[in-house]
Amino acid sequence: MLQRPLSAQFTPSRMTRRAISRGRAIAPVVVLLALFCGVQARAVAATDTTGEDIRLELSPRICTLAADDKQCETWVHASWRSPHEQSLCLIILDRPEVKQCWEHFSEGTYNIELVFTEDVIFQLKDFELQHVLASEALRVIRAAIHYRHKRRQPWNLFD
Numbered sequence: 001m002l003q004r005p006l007s008a009q010f011t012p013s014r015m016t017r018r019a020i021s022r023g024r025a026i027a028p029v030v031v032l033l034a035l036f037c038g039v040q041a042r043a044v045a046a047t048d049t050t051g052e053d054i055r056l057e058l059s060p061r062i063c064t065l066a067a068d069d070k071q072c073e074t075w076v077h078a079s080w081r082s083p084h085e086q087s088l089c090l091i092i093l094d095r096p097e098v099k100q101c102w103e104h105f106s107e108g109t110y111n112i113e114l115v116f117t118e119d120v121i122f123q124l125k126d127f128e129l130q131h132v133l134a135s136e137a138l139r140v141i142r143a144a145i146h147y148r149h150k151r152r153q154p155w156n157l158f159d
Contacts, residue, residue: 054082056090056124056134063116064141071117072140079109080124080134087127092120101127116140 057079063072078090089101090110102108114120117140124134 054080054086054088054124054134056080056122056136058122058136058138060138061136062139062141064143066143071115073113073115075111075113076120076138077109077111078122078136079107081107088133089125089127089129091123091125091129093123094121103127114138 059077059079060074063074065072080088080090082088083106085104085106087101087103088105088108089099090108092098098112100108100110116138119140120138122136122138123132125132
């Protein structure tokens, strides 16, 4: 199904049409157009620096604990990709000893063996560690034992 792109339409009022026909409205239109283009340029620059185009992926993303397990123990593979070269650092929250940085790369990978009991948050930050550009969580799921009760008694004529 084809969709038409969104567009804004300006419908001039009767007074505006008269001003346009007399040549008075050209300057305000040019000023409005310049302001609109400036706002769009700033919006593009803002999305470029926030890291919205940076992808961070974890494998595995979930660790499931059995009822008798106390902690997860697994190798984690973290990878990131950006459309242009950047200087970034991968950190794990609440683990200051884990920090891997890349200078002027467009992609990177990191493997680490972790032992943990709660969710682990991985963050990609700028080189100065001031801004979070991407974040992913390695979740811990505790398997619960469910006792299923039958809704009705089975048919048995001999009990």
